[in-house]
Amino acid sequence: MSEEKQRYSQEELNEFQEIIIEKLNNARKEVAFIKETLSRRNDAGTDNTASTSKVLEDGADTQEKESLNQLASRQLKFIQQLENALIRIRNGSYGVCIKSGKLIPKERLKAVPHTQHTIEAKMSRND
Secondary structure (H helix, E strand, O other), X not given: OOOOOOOOOHHHHHHHHHHHHHHHHHHHHHHHHHHHHHHHHHHOOOOOOOHHHHXXXXXXXXXXXXXXXXXXXXXXXXXXXXXXXXXXXXXXXXXXXXXXXXXXXXXXXXHXXXXXXXXXXXXXXXX
C-alpha cells in the first residue's frame, strides 16, 4: 500500500475513545479526591496546639494546599484536553497533526491521547 493513510477507521477511533474515557474518569476521580482532601484540611484547622509549632504547621499546611491546588489545576486542564479530543473524534479531525496534516502514529495517541501533534511537529515547535 503506497498511499499514506489520512484518517483512522471508526473501529480505531472507538478504541481511542475508550482510552480517553478511561483517562477522563480517572482524572475526574483524582480531582474529586483532591477537592475532598482540601476541604478536610480546611475543617481540621481548629486544634489548640502550642503557638510556635502551629505556625510551622500552618506554613507546611499552606504549602501542601498550594501543591494540591496546582495538581487540581493540572488535572482540570488535562480533563479539558481529553474532552476536546473526544470532540475531535466526533468531528473526524482526531489523530491528524494540526501542524503537518499527517496522521499521528497510533503508539503516540495511545500514550498521549489528547495530543494534536506528531513528535516531529512537536520537536520543531520547541526549537
